[in-house]
Amino acid sequence: MAAGAAGALLAETRRRPGRLLLTGLAITVATVFAAGTLLFGETLRSYLGATSVETPDTVAAVVMPDRLPEDARADLDGRVSSVDGVAQAVELRELYPTVGGAGAATTWRVTSDPMTGPLTRLSAPPVRGTLPAGLDEVAVGEGTAKRTDLAPGDTVTLSAGAGAPQTVTVTAVVPLDDGGLNSLVTTPDAMSALGGFLEQVDVAADPGVDPAELAARISAALGAPDAARTGSEQRAAELADGSASVSAVLVGVGVFAALALVAASVIVASTFRIVLTQRRTQMALLRCVGARRGQVVRAVLAEAVVTGLVAGALGVGLALLAGYGLVAAMRASGMQDVPGLVVWWAGLAGVLVVAVLATVLAALAPALAAARIPPVAALGVADASDAGTPRAGRRIAVAAVLAVAAGGLAALALGVARTSDELAMLVVAGSGIVAFGALIVIGPVLVRGLVAVAGRPIAAIGGASGRLAVANAAQVPRRTAATISVLALGVGLTSALLVGVSSVRAGAEQNIAEMFPTDVVVATGDAEGAAALAARLAADPRLTVRADGPAVFVDPAPGVAEDEAREAVEQGASGAPGALVQYAGDVRDQVEETLAIAQLIGFGLVGMTALVAVVGVGVTLTLSVTERTRETGLLRAVGLSRRGVRSMVAWEAALTGAGAAVVGAVLGAVYGALGMQVLGLATSLSLPILTLTGLVVGVVVVAALAAMAPAVRAGRVPPIRALQEA
Structure with a gap:
């Protein structure tokens, strides 16, 4: 009989595939996000890991100076070269001096290289x-040369530590991966003279020498058992370090993907409940012909498996299509060094399994409710829906427990933040999910308050349609609460991001104002040099100058443009070797650029969750309109126009959006402030009131727009046809 019940439900699914698509649409969107996150993460990890490997394949062994005593690091390359089996040993040194003569004096990276032979990089x-x-x-690196216009024959001044500045000549422009940092490369002997920090010693082996054996010989010769390791071990360590650099990003992205799946699960649970309510008579007939409750539950869950499998497979397929399409588009646009898409098939299979499990878990409660439908219901036409007054006492108690748990996790996150930012953010995410659970539990009770507060103005503005919309929302509090909860999740994430970005920007502005009391700050080695430089700059009428200790503070004179002031500073500071010129505008632009990138990535992640929420609004309203076909027909029969029906559905969506926007904005602001506190990214909390207000208004408008399709469908139902449907 269980097979027969499942077959009957699946046959209904084949007859009306639209219900399957609507029910699984949210899961599809969430799966696209989850699978896309996986593809993005694996591709980024592979790409950054590969680009982080700096040790050439020709390096057989590497000596790590930090594993040797200070007094054992002198002439390290010479001592290593004397070990049997070593063909060549070259010290790799690094220095970050102040470089003048190529624009404003700034910090550059200088590395050593043998220039030729097997160990050159x-x-x-x-x-x-x-x-x-x-x-x-x-x-000079090729990228640096483009940024600074340096060419062979030019000279620059290197100032590092207490030593005298040294003028060097650029003899070549070389292809060098500088990572966006101005870079120079010189010989090992030149770097030793400059006092560069010894990073490692690269070793090339004689033909036929085993790298592991060579590393062991070098370690023994230096008197330290782990002083050397093979080149392959060094490259593996560099790869691991490069991959680890994206771990924090992937943790954050994974949290958003999980929240999107949670939101999708809530939507699926709501839509399953609506669909099964519409099929109340079918369920009762199955009970009449002998199906037991357990068989009905298994049949509904079998349908959920099909829904999750189809929706999940579609989501994974769309993510793959989008990934390959994006890579192809980037390469077609002429972008260089675009990595290939890394597909982790086992991970994608896991995403598909999670999609199926999320759908089944979401369908469990509606399935149990469907199994409780009495057989006698098949003999009547009485409606059943989500209508009814929820048990307030039990819901309030459970929600209170969850709220306390969320607060406890938030407090724990503040404590954990002292040891691990990533773990602290995971705890914050856990606290947010528990708080979201509390919202889901208490939601049907809050709907009463929402109807009481927002219902009156909507009824006053919307007239009869507004009053009907308010009545519909109050009649089905569980469905209304589910829609509000999911939409509130998207609003909350957006609000948290807005508060975070605003707080970081405010903190950055405060720091910049403290660091740069004027538009330009020139750091010199001592007060005497600062006074001399200030006198030279003050002679230029385009500048207003004052000296304070080893620093010179410069502002444009009244009426002087910023570009002219910069030119005057560059000309005046060119005669002061080692002077570090910093512009407040440049620092502010860099902060804004960083914040813009972070905000763009954040809104992309939040947008997927918000999309799931908006899809949920549209799906819920579509199924709700279908469920209320007979009711809509009665309203049309007693004189409500098509426009009135459309307005009723739109006002209902607006009411839902208003409740979700307010709740989501408040929760999001709280968790945004908590996240900033945990990460220590903001010195003070900044609430973007106008932006949050615009977000609330925008959510109401978006919710009303999401209702357009179901509203039009509801308005097109002929009264006679509707009255015939039961």
């Missing part, structure tokens, strides 16, 4: 010029 011959050979010669 230069991937190709010079683009222009000849490789440096002398102690006062350097090569």
Whole structure:
């Protein structure tokens, strides 16, 4: 009989596939997000990991100086070269001096390289010029040359530590992965003279020498058992470090994907409840012909499995299609070094399984409710729906417990933040999910208050349609609460992001104002040099200058444009080697650029969850309109126009959107402030009141727009046809 019940329900699904599509639409959207997150994460991890590997394949062994005592690091390359089996040993040094002579004096990266031979890290011959050979010669990275207009023959000044500034000549432009940081490369001898920090010693082996054996020989010769490791071990460590750099990002993205699945599950549970209510007579007939409650439950869950499988497979397929399409589009646009899409099939299979499980779990409560339908219901036409007054006492008690748990997790996150930011954010996410659970539990009770507060103005503005919309929302509090909860999740995430970005921006502005009391700050080595530089700059009528200790503070003179002031500062500071010129506008622009990128990524992630929520509004209203076909027909029969019906559905959506917007904005602001506190990214809380108000209004409008399709459908139902449907 169980097979027969399942067959009957699946036959109904085949007869009306639209219900299956509507029920699974939210799961499909959430699965696209989850699968896309997985593809994005694996591709990014692979790409950054690969680009982070700096040790060439020709390096057989690497000596780690930090594993040796300070007094054992002198002449390290010479001592390693004397070990049997070593063909060549080269020290890799690094230095971050202040570089003048190529625009404003800023911090650059200088590295050493043998320039030729098996241990060079230069991937190709010079683009222009000849490789440096002398102690006062350097090569500039190709990207740096484009940014600074440096070319062979130009000179720059390097200032590092307490030593005298050293002027060096650029002899070549070389292909160098500088990671966006201005970079120079010179010989190992030149770097030793500059005092660069010793990072490692690269070792090339004689033909036929095993790298592991060579590493062991070097360690023994240096008197430290772990002083050296193989080149392959070093490259694996660099790969791991590069992959770990995206872990924090992926944790955040994973949290959003999980929240999207939670939102989709709530929508699926609501839509299953509506669909099964519409099929009340079918369920009762199954009970009449002998189906037991357990068989009905298994039949409904079998339908949920089909729904989750179809929706999940569609979501995974769309994510793959979008991933390959994006890579192809980026390559077609001429972008260089675009990585190939990394597909982790086991992970995608896991996403599909999670989609099915989420759908089944969402359908469990409606399935149990369907199994309780008495057989006698098949003999009548009485309606059944989500109507009814919820048990307030039990819901309030459970919601209170969940709220206390959410508060406890929030307090725990503040404590954990001292040891691990990632763990603290996971705890914050857990607290938010528990708070969301409390909202779901208490939602039907809150609908009463929403109807009492927002219902009156809607009824006054909307007239008869508004009053009917308010009555519909109050009649089915569980369905209304489910829609509000899901939409509130999207609003809450957006609000949290807005509060976070606003707080970080306010904190950054405060820091910039403290660091830059004027538009330009020039740091010199001492007060005497600052006074001399200030006198030279003050001679230019385009500038207003004052010196304070080792710093010179400069503002444009009244009426002088910023570009003219910059030119004057550059000209005046060019005669002060090692002077570090910083512009408040540049720092502010960098902060804004960073915030803009973070905000763009954040809104992209939030947008997926919000999309799930909006889909939920549309799906719920569509099924609700279908369920109320007979009721709509009665309203049309007693004189309500098509426009009135459409207005009724739109006002109902607006009421739902208003409740979700207010609740979501409040919760989001709280968790946004908590997140900033946990991460320590903001010195003070900043609430963007106008932006949050615009968000609330926008959500109401979006909810009303999401109701357009079901509203039009409701208005087109002929009264006679509707009255014939039971």
